[in-house]
Amino acid sequence: MRTEVIQVELLNPWWEDLLPFVAIAISVGTLVWTMWDKYRDKARLKVVATPFTVLGPCNTWYLGVDVTNVGHSGSTVVTSVAIELPTKQYLHQPDSPAPTVTLPKKLEPGDSFTYAFSLDAMARELVARNINPSKIRPFANSGHGKARGKVSAAALKMLLREMETMRERAAAEATEEATK
Secondary structure (H helix, E strand, O other): OOOOOOOOOOOOOHHHHHHHHHHHHHHHHHHHHHHHHHHHOOOOEEEEEEEEEEOOOOOEEEEEEEEEEOOOOOOEEEEEEEEEOOOOOEEOOOOOOOOOOOOOEEEOOOOEEEEEEEHHHHHHHHHHHOOOHHHOEEEEEEOOEEEEOEEOHHHHHHHHHHHHHHHHHHHHHHHHHHHO
């Protein structure tokens, strides 16, 4: 009697081939969730520059830098608000003329404040430095870093109009002085 050797190959179940891919997907999902959860809960500042006026005897226009904590949780302390020029220089004023805001200021989630800059003084500085107002950016420094924002279209129009008026006045004064 002759005995034959029979080879038997054991096949793995189909789910064992899929298991490494499932483990990788779970690991990547956990990493994404951890990163999202970590950065979701911190304070984030939104910064926008808009024009406003305080009605009264002088009707002065201001460039208001609105700083809002849009984070879901976590408060932050804003230490300074300024305007960044394209030359990496900053226009800063120690106190907000209207409405009064005292820095440093603590912002809870959802809180905001407006720090005012004189529109006339801002336009004067931009004319003196020959800077296009579309190149400036408001920013706020806080315990969570620097938050840069944008200047609204209305603020750009107001700044351009004020700068043009100043240039016209300077040209008129120059021609008047030249005729003397």
